Amino acid sequence: METLITVLVGLLVTVAVYLLLSRNLIRVILGSAVLSHAAHLLLMTMGSGLKKGSAPLLGENAASYVDALPQALILTAIVISFAVTAFLLVLAYRTYKKTGTDDLYALRGFDDE
Amino acid sequence: MMNNIIVMPMIIPLMTGIILIFLRTRVNSQRILSILSSIATIAVSLVILNRIQHEGILRLDFGGWLPPYGILFVADSFSMLLVVTTSIVTGILLIYAFSSIGKQHENMFFYPFIFFLVAGVNGSFLTGDLFNMFVCFEVMLLSSYVLITMGGRRIQLVESIKYVTINVLSSWFFLIGIAYLYGTVGTLNMAHLSVRVAEVGQGPLLTVISLMFLIVFSLKAGLLLYFWLPGSYSAPPTVVAALFGALLTKVGIYAMFRIFTLIFYHETAITHTAIGIMAILTMIGGSIGALAYNDIRKIVSYNVVIAVGFILAGLAMSSEVAFQGAIYYLIHDMIVKALLFLIAGTMIYLTGKAKIEEMSGLIRNYPMLGWLFFITMLSLTGIPPLSGFISKVFLGQGAIETGSYLLLAVAFMSGIFVLYSLLRIFLNCFWGETIISEDDDVPLKKGMLVPCVLLAIMTVAIGIGVEGLVPYVSDAARTLMNPDIYIEAVLQGNR
Numbered sequence: 001m002e003t004l005i006t007v008l009v010g011l012l013v014t015v016a017v018y019l020l021l022s023r024n025l026i027r028v029i030l031g032s033a034v035l036s037h038a039a040h041l042l043l044m045t046m047g048s049g050l051k052k053g054s055a056p057l058l059g060e061n062a063a064s065y066v067d068a069l070p071q072a073l074i075l076t077a078i079v080i081s082f083a084v085t086a087f088l089l090v091l092a093y094r095t096y097k098k099t100g101t102d103d104l105y106a107l108r109g110f111d112d113e
Numbered sequence: 114m115m116n117n118i119i120v121m122p123m124i125i126p127l128m129t130g131i132i133l134i135f136l137r138t139r140v141n142s143q144r145i146l147s148i149l150s151s152i153a154t155i156a157v158s159l160v161i162l163n164r165i166q167h168e169g170i171l172r173l174d175f176g177g178w179l180p181p182y183g184i185l186f187v188a189d190s191f192s193m194l195l196v197v198t199t200s201i202v203t204g205i206l207l208i209y210a211f212s213s214i215g216k217q218h219e220n221m222f223f224y225p226f227i228f229f230l231v232a233g234v235n236g237s238f239l240t241g242d243l244f245n246m247f248v249c250f251e252v253m254l255l256s257s258y259v260l261i262t263m264g265g266r267r268i269q270l271v272e273s274i275k276y277v278t279i280n281v282l283s284s285w286f287f288l289i290g291i292a293y294l295y296g297t298v299g300t301l302n303m304a305h306l307s308v309r310v311a312e313v314g315q316g317p318l319l320t321v322i323s324l325m326f327l328i329v330f331s332l333k334a335g336l337l338l339y340f341w342l343p344g345s346y347s348a349p350p351t352v353v354a355a356l357f358g359a360l361l362t363k364v365g366i367y368a369m370f371r372i373f374t375l376i377f378y379h380e381t382a383i384t385h386t387a388i389g390i391m392a393i394l395t396m397i398g399g400s401i402g403a404l405a406y407n408d409i410r411k412i413v414s415y416n417v418v419i420a421v422g423f424i425l426a427g428l429a430m431s432s433e434v435a436f437q438g439a440i441y442y443l444i445h446d447m448i449v450k451a452l453l454f455l456i457a458g459t460m461i462y463l464t465g466k467a468k469i470e471e472m473s474g475l476i477r478n479y480p481m482l483g484w485l486f487f488i489t490m491l492s493l494t495g496i497p498p499l500s501g502f503i504s505k506v507f508l509g510q511g512a513i514e515t516g517s518y519l520l521l522a523v524a525f526m527s528g529i530f531v532l533y534s535l536l537r538i539f540l541n542c543f544w545g546e547t548i549i550s551e552d553d554d555v556p557l558k559k560g561m562l563v564p565c566v567l568l569a570i571m572t573v574a575i576g577i578g579v580e581g582l583v584p585y586v587s588d589a590a591r592t593l594m595n596p597d598i599y600i601e602a603v604l605q606g607n608r
Contacts, residue, residue, distance in 0.1 A: 020278075020282075025274070028278060032278065032281045032282075032285075035281075035282075035285050036281075036285060036288075039285050039288040039289055039292065040288075042289060042292045043288065043291070043292040043295075046292040046293060046295060046296030069295075069301075070295070073244055073291070073295075076244070076248060077247075077288055080248070080251045080255075080284075083255060084251075084255065084258075084277070084281055084284075087255065087258055087259075087277070088277055088278075088281070091258075091262060091270065091273060091274060091277065092274070094262075094265060094270055095270040095271065095274060098265065098267055098270055099267060099270070099271070104274075107271050107274065108271075
């Protein structure tokens with residue numbers, strides 16, 4: 001299972017890199033979102049493996065409990081990446097309204113001052 | 114335990130920021146509250162710094178979870194020196210903001226985001242947990258995204274796209290590095306990490322992970338990977354640029370010092386050599402950039418790059434004396450870079466131009482500003498009575514001790530390029546024919562001059578009164594050199 005998830009992470013990173021390298025601003029943002037999901041999956045898989053014990057609750061009588069820390073980390077990271085992606089989307093919209101383009105080639109350099 | 118005070122340098126700015134949101138339209142109350150809060154942060158930080166000298170490293174375990182299980186804040190001399198400097202520089206920059214930023218910004222949550230930024234910066238300095246450091250970095254970066262775009266001019270929007278994207282990417286690397294590190298050694302507490310890494314030995318796997326962290330912090334600090342820096346630092350308003358130039362790169366530098374002195378200090382032949390080479394290339398690239406441009410903002414931004422290379426040359430040398438030099442330079446650079454950015458911004462405000470060949474003879478119109486620039490230039494170059502001198506002495510001594518002559522040569526050469534690049538501004542803009550006549554002379558506001566004077570006084574004071582700083586800095590360097598002191602303070606035997 002871990003191997004499968006790792007391959008999936010690799011696939012997500014490939015997609016994300018492809019999107020990040022494109023000229024379209026929206027694609028870049030989508031790429032950054034996919035990239036963060038790859039990181040979250042990797043965090044879960046790297047942590048202590050996927051589900052090996054029962055949920056870390058006191059009521060559950062189990063021999064082993066799963067490590068809860070990676071999930072706490074992922075939760076925090078998801079919130080952060082949500083905020084950053086939301087900000088980037090607004091930024092892209094503002095930039096589009098101001099410059100009339102979402103092509104990154106047209107946006108390089110500045111000459112208005 | 115009365116260690117709760119450690120969290121104050123982060124909590125005070127955070128709470129102030131939240132309160133200020135509700136005072137949106139009341140600009141005057143915002144100003145008063147922000148000044149009071151800055152003074153409180155400075156006072157608290159100074160108290161903590163002095164307590165460390167008597168009681169050793171302080172720590173606060175949140176929720177009573179003993180390390181290595183809980184998240185904790187650790188205050189040692191190194192982090193507290195930076196917190197103190199951050200608080201003071203921010204306080205002074207706020208005064209500049211009052212007279213320069215304009216009502217539109219003040220109504221649009223400018224001050225709250227300054228405080229959120231400071232909370233993130235102070236949090237990154239104080240935290241003793243790697244993931245918590247990631248979170249504090251994000252707090253700082255999100256506020257910086259807002260500050261860089263606020264105003265919404267075209268150049269700001271265009272530059273911030275690059276800035277945000279590159280930081281998203283480096284945060285991603287940070288997260289991946291944390292994932293690998295947690296998967297390998299199973300902890301994220303920095304002291305505990307240090308113990309575990311020393312136990313299993315820093316093999317090739319851990320060295321590769323450490324190089325990932327090197328990439329992350331190089332992107333944040335602008336070590337070699339500084340291509341995004343000059344553009345984004347010349348886009349925002351003066352105060353924001355000064356804040357970025359003074360604080361943001363320093364957080365990356367701090368993290369690099371922490372990681373490579375506390376955790377990954379076993380394979381210096383690989384990691385520290387890489388840092389050394391990157392520092393040399395950074396100084397060379399920064400010097401070329403500082404000479405190549407005619408835009409004041411670009412020249413000043415490239416000066417930030419040179420300083421980053423200079424400070425991390427100290428880390429590459431990895432000796433106690435070199436660390437002392439680097440710490441002195443960090444403190445000095447935070448103050449003087451803020452001053453340099455403020456003066457450059459003020460010059461652009463007064464003349465309405467940014468190219469050096471378009472200004473001339475400003476010293477006739479604004480003598481005070483001219484002399485302040487002169488002091489800044491001397492201080493950055495490291496002329497004796499000013500604050501840049503002592504760090505160069507220590508760094509040179511460290512370089513000779515460790516036999517890093519190439520680093521020494523490049524570091525001191527970069528000083529000459531700093532001098533030349535600033536001298537170019539001074540000769541072109543302040544000397545020569547006065548082109549602004551007495552009539553259409555834009556008056557220099559007192560509120561703009563006072564912060565510059567305060568910062569200039571600080572650089573002179575640090576230069577002359579460096580004796581007062583010695584105990585703190587030598588304690589900080591000693592802790593960096595001996596990770597056991599830090600580990601013992603955090604884990605206290607329960608390993």
